Amino acid sequence: MIKVPNNKMDKIINLCKRRGFIFPGSEIYGGLANSWDYGPLGVELKNNIKNEWWKIFVQQRTDVVGLDAALIMNPKVWEASGHTGKGFADPLTECKECHKRFRADQINTSESCPNCGAKESFTEPKMFNILMETHLGSVEGEKSLAYLRGETAQSMFVDFKLVADTMRKKLPFGIAQIGKSFRNEITPGNFIFRTREFEQMEIEYFVKESDWEDYFHMWQDQMISWLTHLGVNLKNVHFEEISEEKRAHYSSRTIDIEYDFPFGQSELYGLAYRGDFDLKTHMEHSGKDLSYTDPDSGQKIIPHVIEPSFGVDRSLLVALLEAYHEEDAPTADKDEAAQRIVLKFPKWSAPIKVAVLPLSKKEELTEVAKSLYEKLTKQFACEYDETQSIGRRYRRQDEIGTPYCVTIDFDSLTDKAVTVRDRDTMKQERVAINKLENYLAEKLIA
Numbered sequence: 149m150i151k152v153p154n155n156k157m158d159k160i161i162n163l164c165k166r167r168g169f170i171f172p173g174s175e176i177y178g179g180l181a182n183s184w185d186y187g188p189l190g191v192e193l194k195n196n197i198k199n200e201w202w203k204i205f206v207q208q209r210t211d212v213v214g215l216d217a218a219l220i221m222n223p224k225v226w227e228a229s230g231h232t233g234k235g236f237a238d239p240l241t242e243c244k245e246c247h248k249r250f251r252a253d254q255i256n257t258s259e260s261c262p263n264c265g266a267k268e269s270f271t272e273p274k275m276f277n278i279l280m281e282t283h284l285g286s287v288e289g290e291k292s293l294a295y296l297r298g299e300t301a302q303s304m305f306v307d308f309k310l311v312a313d314t315m316r317k318k319l320p321f322g323i324a325q326i327g328k329s330f331r332n333e334i335t336p337g338n339f340i341f342r343t344r345e346f347e348q349m350e351i352e353y354f355v356k357e358s359d360w361e362d363y364f365h366m367w368q369d370q371m372i373s374w375l376t377h378l379g380v381n382l383k384n385v386h387f388e389e390i391s392e393e394k395r396a397h398y399s400s401r402t403i404d405i406e407y408d409f410p411f412g413q414s415e416l417y418g419l420a421y422r423g424d425f426d427l428k429t430h431m432e433h434s435g436k437d438l439s440y441t442d443p444d445s446g447q448k449i450i451p452h453v454i455e456p457s458f459g460v461d462r463s464l465l466v467a468l469l470e471a472y473h474e475e476d477a478p479t480a481d482k483d484e485a486a487q488r489i490v491l492k493f494p495k496w497s498a499p500i501k502v503a504v505l506p507l508s509k510k511e512e513l514t515e516v517a518k519s520l521y522e523k524l525t526k527q528f529a530c531e532y533d534e535t536q537s538i539g540r541r542y543r544r545q546d547e548i549g550t551p552y553c554v555t556i557d558f559d560s561l562t563d564k565a566v567t568v569r570d571r572d573t574m575k576q577e578r579v580a581i582n583k584l585e586n587y588l589a590e591k592l593i594a
């Protein structure tokens with residue numbers, strides 16, 4: 149029986165710290181509010197998500213190519229895109245009693261303060277630009293203002309022509325990028341959901357204007373497939389059509405893909421039709437021609453853009469939320485708890501694929517186990533663990549989502565076979581050592 153804990157976020161934050169997924173940033177200096185460090189297992193999980201996304205959306209497609217552009221761009225880029233002005237500002241309001249700040253669009257300012265309960269205590273909302281500033285140059289007084297990018301998207305517009313020409317791409321085609329973005333968020337919080345430094349996986353898909361609706365649907369379907377692949381139950385996902393008043397002025401259709409987080413329904417991903425705004429504005433501001441010549445008609449056109457946008461950290465958070473299970477797991481082993489916490493990640497995303505566990509620390513067993521570990525670790529992310537009872541070791545692997553545990557026991561020395569335990573079914577199977585690599589490869593690819 150699966151029990152869903154009521155304070156699931158706290159349990160996940162706790163597990164992430166305890167098991168090396170995510171640590172509070174700068175902890176020994178008292179931390180830095182809302183900054184998080186991905187630990188050894190967190191970085192594996194995050195890399196698996198980014199690599200899988202790249203494989204699916206770039207490498208396995210003939211119509212999308214990748215980019216890894218500079219994080220700090222000419223500040224003129226952000227002026228042209230509207231990010232230095234009102235386009236990248238959130239309405240900030242402050243409670244006059246407790247001085248806590250809120251995003252005016254996220255609370256009801258006619259109601260009492262969610263922090264201290266004071267009535268009618270909010271200041272008039274002021275627009276607050278969330279682009280993060282930095283300074284380039286080493287000589288004081290000669291430093292120039294620059295920005296840490298607020299989104300990965302702009303470099304894909306700025307480099308559009310270079311990519312199209314060098315890769316000889318014809319419409320429709322896309323440019324994809326994975327990388328860090330920075331925003332001076334007014335209300336960061338909810339663990340890794342909203343931070344000031346985060347990662348995005350974005351695609352700018354360039355189409356002829358007449359085709360935009362077809363490709364909008366295509367990307368919506370692709371995003372749904374990705375969510376299923378990530379292990380997300382679609383009953384927790386909502387497609388919110390953004391009304392005209394709330395959409396960016398250049399967009400004639402935007403969908404927010406929202407998820408039932410434990411703290412409420414909130415944005416996970418976005419899908420926007422951006423028209424020809426981006427290329428046009430960069431043409432105007434740079435004075436450079438970013439048009440595309442249609443090979444069929446010979447006509448020069450400005451391509452229109454569909455933008456599927458995925459947050460890496462929010463993907464990782466939903467992967468954890470969906471994978472987390474507490475289960476009754478009756479056992480004859482007195483060292484094995486009758487309840488288990490198990491992260492049922494899809495196998496491709498699990499940070500560790502195989503754990504190699506000698507039944508005891510006796511040298512004749514550890515020798516076999518270590519040589520097996522060395523062989524397997526060339527192919528799969530493996531962990532070697534020889535401390536405490538086998539029951540406890542199984543539970544430790546369940547808690548980090550390892551799909552297979554391989555146990556080497558005294559019979560292994562004579563029958564040249566090992567026991568393979570499946571994370572989800574907890575069933576055990578005897579497998580010949582010389583067939584183990586193929587066995588695991590088949591199971592892990594399935």
Ligand code: ATP
Nearest residue numbers: 341342343346348415416417418457458459461462
């Ligand atoms: P929100 O409404 O939550 O502020 P947004 O609409 O501003 O998000 P976009 O600009 O569309 O977000 O960014 C695309 C994606 O990047 C989001 O769907 C989300 O997954 C991710 N993202 C945006 N801001 C943050 C943040 N501060 N921390 C973590 N991820 C973020």
